[in-house]
Amino acid sequence: MNFAFVTVLLVFITLLGIALRRSYFSSRFSIEYITTNLVNEIIWAIIPAILLHAFAILVVEATTSYQVLLENIGYLVVGGNDKERVPPIFQNIHAHIAPILTYNIGLTVFGILVGTGARSFVRGLSLDTLPYFSFLRFPNTWHYWFTGEYLNTERGWKYHKNIDFIMVDVLTNIGEGIIYSGILEDYYLSRTSGGLDRIIIKYPSKKTFSATGETHFREIPGNYLSIPYDNILNINIQYYEFNGAAENTQDDSQPSVEIIEP
Structure with a gap:
């Protein structure tokens, strides 16, 4: 199994996290305005992707007859090339391609909704402008200057509305x-x-x-x-x-x- 396939597989697995991250950084806070690359994007996306996948797998296995074979996914990720083991894995994927696609598409849409909802929650309450929530602050510092939102850190919650x-x-x-x-x-x-x-x-x-x-x-x-x-x-x-x-x-x-x- 070559490196290119493993890379594509990792991107596919982290697609959920990428969708969540890009939906969170939208409008004035677009990810396009942040200096990044594919490797950084995967790193920042992999943690929420793993957490959401773990939650989704628990839900799927508890509510349906399907079982996610994590050992097969792990074997492909590490680049396993056993000629006796790899073909059955792909045969299993082919046999369940419809539910696999449904699972990933549905979870990606859910990730977009989570990212959008999180941004709306943070921005709606102006949490990113408060000193004790500075870790939520977006990289677009010009927005805080050109709206006066940085005054919230000194004058109080939503002071910029004045x-x-x-x-x-x-x-x-x-x-x-x-x-x-x-x-x-x-x-x-x-x-x-x-x-x-x-x-x-x-x-x-x-x-x-x-x-x-x-x-x-x-x-x-x-x-x-x-x-x-x-x-x-x-x-x-x-x-x-x-x-x-x-x-x-x-x-x-x-x-x-x-x-x-x-």
Whole structure:
């Protein structure tokens, strides 16, 4: 039995864990934005795969007449090549191909649901932003900065919900140095480096500097400005919160704005 077959068999066994892991890392937390490879993915997927397979095997053997022959699976994994033992194993697989496929497809779907449910649970309660649950934190650190969720670690559970909008000042390496300012609208991650690819700001303005030390400020026509990360030297972030609202129509009171300091 060759190495390629053993590799395929291991991938097949850990497919459940891979499906769970990829469903957990989705949306802004996609696994595509994490520097990884097939070996690392298998290592991170094999533990939940083994646990779920063990649970599923117990359920199958307790509720049906089928029995999972783990010794045969182990023999194939270690690369056994006994010509008298290998053919009966594959004959047994062929004879039960339908229930085997049903078992694996059903368990993979279950793994996807578990991964999605776990992510929804963690994100819904903002557990990944709390200090004592830091092990649940996703690798996408930009998300925590650009949503203000990192404030939860200092201000309390779901404190970032108080933030109404986020202002950014982006220092770039364009010309003598240009600072672009505006409301943070969105950001995109690089699929190759795993870092920030670009940010989008709303109602942009810019401040330029001359060799004589003079500064020039002007608004930029247009609603949005896209700034590639390759041109960014530094980013200043300010979180704003509206306090109160103009509820009395007989006066000219207006809601005030408070800068939330990190």
